[in-house]
Amino acid sequence: MDIRQLKTFIAIAEHGTFAKAADAVGLTASAVSQQIQALEAEVRSELFDRSTRPITLNSQGLQMLEAAQGLVRSAEDIVDAISGRAIGGTFTIGSVRSSALSLLPRAIIELKKDYPDLKIKLHVANTDELLNDVVSGRLDSAMVAEYSGVPSTLRWSPFIKEPLFAIAPRGTEPMPASEMLSRLPYVKFISRFRLANIIETEVARSGIVTNVIAEIDTITAVVACVVHGLGASVAPWSALKETPEEVVAVPFGDPQIHRQIGLIERRASPRAAVIDQLHRHLVSFSGEFGLPR
Missing domain, CATH: 3.40.190.290 (D-Maltodextrin-Binding Protein; domain 2)
Known part of the structure; x- marks a missing residue:
């Protein structure tokens, strides 16, 4: 299993067909098919329901997709950190359904200006789900109110x-x-x-x-x-x-x-620089009530 196979697998899940995925990753349809065959052979399971048109992920495929997205994101983060190249990949941010959620889109827009190559995804859920997703790496960071149950592996930094x-x-x-x-x-x-x-x-x-x-x-x-x-x-x-x-x-x-609201992140997050910048923007949009780190 390698990162190229995982990126191809993710592209198929996103685009729905091998042909569209091939265009997205810059490969021939034959090369895409070979990569998926190799991936399925390694995990010893089919990942797609090929009886449907277009094909869809089966239960094993859905499980693989979540793992693949996390592995690809981590690999890209490591390369960015070591090489010093412009920060790219996908940055996933979560938030509770809070009135302060109105601050987040403005901060995300500014973050996109800072990192044009960065793809940003926002996920809204309850606090417990967000904490679990940050711990597991499914989210890079999340915006939550002051909360007594934050695990020791996470850091909570108030911005307002x-x-x-x-x-x-x-x-x-x-x-x-x-x-x-x-x-x-x-x-x-x-x-x-x-x-x-x-x-x-x-x-x-x-x-x-x-x-x-x-x-x-x-x-x-x-x-x-x-x-x-x-x-x-x-x-x-x-x-x-x-x-x-x-x-x-x-x-x-x-x-x-x-009341205080802040960002949670893993204490050894590879996206620390991006989260720091997001925090600064949130502080700025919080006006006189902002709390710098």
């Missing part, structure tokens, strides 16, 4: 410490957060993410008695409900920065509550 605000529809008279959340119908953020726990812990600590009118599982939808007049709620800065004039916002908590 953002404040939380109590928010109400535009035109609401200014009042303290505790009064706002008590007097107006309450749009409750329900989630197993840490942010929901932070909010409800402070609501309980402050003795705020809420009148829940809706329970919503994304911050984006919570803010939309408030903007359209349904009631009051709590949201982080990153969820409000695009529409600051659409709501009345006052500090939540005394002192004001903050």
Whole structure:
């Protein structure tokens, strides 16, 4: 088994036919067929269902694809690091479904300017899945909120410490957060993410008695409900920065509550330079709340 065979195998999976894969990797269709035959002989299993048109990966092929992508990415990373050539290959970044996700596309665009030869893929999932994928190498890095269960093999580097605000529809008279959340119908953020726990812990600590009118599982939808007049709620800065004039916002908590979000990576990551640069861009887009390494 060699990297050329794995790249050819990945190309077939991506393009659907041996002929299209041959064009993609610069080989003849005959050479592609020979490489796949050699690969299947080495793993002692067929990797494709050849009864379909176009052919598709069978269960062994799907398992092989995941391994092949990781091996090719690691090999390219090593060559980049040793040779000093322009950084290329594929950089895979994960993220939780967070309001701070709005910062990531802007940072990725800047990262593409830094590394034009780099192909970037974004994957959104829950925190536990992202941690497992970074540990296994399926992801190079992931954006997650502060989390007590980060394995010792990973490093978590915060890039933002953002404040939380109590928010109400535009035109609401200014009042303290505790009064706002008590007097107006309450749009409750329900989630197993840490942010929901932070909010409800402070609501309980402050003795705020809420009148829940809706329970919503994304911050984006919570803010939309408030903007359209349904009631009051709590949201982080990153969820409000695009529409600051659409709501009345006052500090939540005394002192004001903050939450941190950062990047996780393997401690010996071959993509450390790329992750450092991504972190710098995220800090830049976080404004006054950015946290340099």
